Amino acid sequence: MNKGKVIDPVFDKLNLVKPNLINIYYMEAKTETIRLFRTPGFCIPTLLFPIMFYVFFGILFSMNKATMPTYLMITYATFGVIGPALFSFGVGIAIERGQGWFDLKEVSPMPASAYIISRIVLSIIFSLLIIMLLFSIAAIFGDVRLFHSQWILLAIILILGSLPFCAVGMTLGLFLKSSSAPATINLIYLPMGFLSGLWLPINFLPDFMQSFANLLPPYHLAQLSLKVVEMDIGAPIILHIGVLLLYTLFFMFLAMKAYNKKDKQ
């Protein structure tokens, strides 16, 4: 790989080498990451919310020291990984559309997939950060003890599980206006987290709310993760994966429609 040449813009003009696809993806992901880390409005709430809630409900006011820290670590990690997916895609795209930046990028020679993949990479990096922070706090202050295989499997499930929410975020970002996007997405993110049993164990909710949770994708991701420590309600794995897949396909379809519609205008 030709490192220096591509990164240096002056060199780039004289560059006779064909543009390197991997470098384009890398540069896009890198600049986006830097941009997001410099946007406190994004990284503070997405990092802080799940951790703050977990410290309160999972550790300080935990009702059962034996199981609660583990259970809530997993549900707040679920809550945590959904955040970056919804916000980086949803709010991000909506705002860039409003600024015209989205259109500019569209006409640039950069492939559209770089735009999407860089954002997926971004939300994975953030998810991993949240997971690592939560796991450390849970292990140190909540005395959570799991086997290595369980820790790692949890991280993998949670990270893969954030992908459906990237699709949801993308759709929202393409539909919503830049001014209303942050508020609307918060209005979806927070109640959906609560109703899916991410804030408090699902069996604390009344029965009708428990059955309603079946319709919500975060509930299924949380149940899938809880299976790792055998704290789930015992529904089949295939159900959870199926619902998450359906949501992904449905929102990808919606996103494509929205994208095409926008193009026609």
Add this chain to the structure above:
Amino acid sequence: MKIKVFIGVIVIAGFFLLLPQPVDKLQQEPRQVSKFLSKLNNNFILRNVRFYDGDVLYENTDVLVQNNLIAKIEKNQNVSENLVEFDGTNKTILPGFIDAHTHVYGNALKDALNFGVTTELDMFTVPETANQYQSVRENDDNIENADLFSSTILATTRGGHGTEYGLKIPVLETTTEVDDFVRKRIQQGADYIKAVYNSKQADKQFYPSISYEILSTLITVAHHQDRMLLVHVDNLISAREAIMLGADGLVHSFMDSVVDESFIKLMLKKNAFIIPTLSVEASVAQQAVGNNLLDDENIMPFLSNQQKHELKAAFPDFDIPSDGLQNAFKSVKKLSLAGVKILAGTDAPNPGTTHGASLHGELRLLVKAGLNNQEAIHSATGAVRKAFEIGNRGTLKIGAKASMILLDGNPFVDINDTSKISAIWKNGQLVERFKYLDKEPTTIKISPSLISDFNDSIQSTQFGKGIVATTDQFAGGDSIVQLTGLTRNKGDGYLQVHGEVKAGLMFPWSGITFLLSESMQQGVDISNLESISFDAKSNTESQIVSVLIFQQYSFQPLEQTLLLTKDWQNYVIDIKKYGSIDLSNIVNISIVASEKRGDFEFSLDNLSLN
């Protein structure tokens, strides 16, 4: 860029490997005694504490422990500044409990101490087991186990109660044997003699019993040798006869009828005591009392897996009338009101009971029967000291060893508070309680497969520890067995089992056993399997064999009898159909001859689990 990604991956991988793992599955986790409590050793003072010395209750006093002994009980003591002080406001100190009726083997005395039972009176175990603990009971540094007193082997007759456990024990059939019997027991370390007696006049005769004359002789001889004579009875008629003859105490209550005035007078006149063992009576009456203890959050975390199994276990249904347990309760109340000595005992580890934890359950049952809280606590402390020669145990008078428990509550108001243990001292030294992790050790799952076709070896198997001979010699019987590898057509190997079932035990056996896992400590999960199958034939016209599947911690196997014929035949045993045992924790599968005494010979091939 490559470098950065590489470093990133390493950092993340390192992070996940640094995350803490659970402590080893079977390992026990010492209870976290608060840092301060752990300083209370050998010499210390407890201030402002509710203190019960086994007889007298002090509502608010200071207790000084010096050189492991109770040194002073007095409010506002002046002591040297260096002495560790502990403020016991709203807390209670009781003498370490005594369980006056148990059977000791395995971890019994560790389990007992873990629940604040610092002394156990055993009512039947093998002398070898008893002696190892009896010999150290006066040592100050014996703080791993509760102290033990034991009757060693009990006095019963041929086929009587006590012989059904498969241990080969001496029995009494004539009065002339009594002298020798008692002398031998004392030689083997018996602190007192226990007899099993059932009167000829009693309505029910479950087992043969020693005669009235033998019981009478036993009492005389034991007393002559300076030993107490305690009697196991299960009805009022037998109890009356035993006490009339001069027995010192009864080790059970009875459910057939409520005590009458004349019996109460007799007990008082003879100064006899009773250990009602309501825990085991309730369990016999099909009341799942063990479950109440499993539900107690102050008890559950300190139970080992084996103890949990013991508490969950149940007796077979003996058809005890529905008012049976109430009769026992009423008798206990009447006897207690009249002033007869009541001692707390559990009969652990009989089904539904376990060492240590069940003593707390027994106190609750005594209160339920009508004792007040202090009387119940007295029955497990000071009262035992008055009935048995056990030194100062059960009391905390000045000069007594500081074997005591600190409770976070007031058991004189709520008897359930006895399980709220904050600290246990034995001989003045703090005992670390063992807390057990919630998870059962994971069992290995077995997929359907051949165990052995006996072609290469008759002992090694496709999985597990292999096939070995098994006979009742394990329990003191005389049966014998021999395993031989033979071949039938075209070199197909098979196993020939040849032996003799000899009389001697109630359940003699001889045959083979297949050990499913490498270690006896770990069971194997066969719950996903359907059946056991094998080819077999008898070498005579026919042969009855039993196929036994043993669950861990249990001596009651799943049993299926088969009639083998002279020709090879395939037998399939549906294991799901006989689902009375936990198939997820199986330790061995045995194929034995046991129905008929005498020579037997059968052959096996292609043993498999499907």
